[in-house]
Amino acid sequence: MSDARPVTFRGGGFRPTARRGTGIVVFVLLIAVIEWGTRAGWISNLTLPRPSDVARTFVDLWNTGLLFQHLVPSLTRLVVGGAMGITAGILVGVMIGLFSYARAGLVPLVAAIFPIPKIALLPLFVIWFGIDEGSKYALIALGTFTPTVVATYGAVDNVDRTLIRMGQSFGLSWMSIVRKIVLPGSLPGILSGMRVSVAIGIILLVAAEMLGAEYGVGAYILQAGALYDLERLFAGVVILSVLGVLTSWMIGQAEKRLLRWRS
């Protein structure tokens, strides 16, 4: 027993934990490299705009008040359209999850709508809902609707059936079972589906502002793109990214609050 060796450790890993600030470091590093590259000349300023120039454009936007002139209508469109699409999506998703006929009738329909690029339907929406806000709301609503439906009925399907049997065995009413067992049980799935829906909503925001929008982040980006004004284009893109990070963070907070019961 002379050759005693410690047992080599081979466990651990496969469990990502929170690492504060890592994300910011990656961002800063990337921007620093681009700044350095554009200044040193090994990235031509036709390839990428200089980050400091983008920042200056941004400051101008802020100072002239144009930022909010673009941001407010965009946010309104996102919130109104997204709220309509997500609410309807959760409703339809729960119905599909609960009723056989709703499932048989609506699942194929949703599957048919899901892969259509909603942007292609924009002209149609303009005819139906007018060139003003109506068509923009409709586009964003339809875009957020389908992923919400799919996520919601999947979540309802995944609710533990033994909990539902338990509810029945105690004589709970159908409404109580839905309200107190099915809905809370599917909340985790619904919230993670909302992440996808909101991201799709932001993508469609730009598409919605392609037609007949004077103000809006999407309109701003498209104008800049038409002129090959890369600084303004990127300033707009940064706004969208920030919007994405912000909404994702908000949903994260909601999950933390509402799903505290999860281990």
Next chain:
Amino acid sequence: MDLRAQNITHCYGDMVVLDDVSLEIPAGEILCIIGPSGCGKSTLLRLLGGLEQPSDGQVLQLGAPPHGCLNPLTYVFQDFALLPWRTVEGNVSLVLEDHGLERHAADAIIDDVLTRTKLYDFKAALPRQLSGGMKQRVAIARALAVNPAVMLLDEPLSALDAQTRELLMDDLIALWTRQPFTGVYVTHNLAEAVRLGHRIAVLSRRPGRVRDVIKVPFALGDRRAGLPEMDAIQTRLWEMMRDEALAADQELADV
């Protein structure tokens, strides 16, 4: 209120799971049901509580449920079936909310059952914070809250470790001694059956038939592990079960 299973036959597709099962469950008694794996014990329990309909035969309630009974046939599940998003208190109050009780009446019931199951101090805890034994105690408290006429327990202790099982067994006996309840208790564990059952029904392998119903002639409070008479009953049960279990095992291996 008594419960009676009358000539129950149940099939899933072509497979006969229960064949002409008749059982009496008189008020105030605990009937244990044992039998080899897959013989239809859980199915029988679901039929007794109305979670499933028998292919043939019927389940009868004889007499009125006791006064203040909110849910005559009440289950305790093997996997606890607690709502993870509700606290201990919330899980108990869930089964009272649909009955239009006044707030203080409901609170009084909740406090009473939580005290009886020694959970009062854990009122505000979430299920994930509780050990398995405590989760099952919450499920028992929830069942007691509706003041059931008959408790239907499907292997309530089999998800727990041996020590916790012993403790909960004592708790169940203490609960019964303080306030006798009617129960149907499905188990794999012969010792549990002998400790808790006034009568023990032995089912044969699938299709489940009643092979025998054995009376345990001791008061629940007087039973101790290792008592020779009880060991004798347990041995007798085991001899009955062994052939069935062996044959059932063989059949499963052949499929």
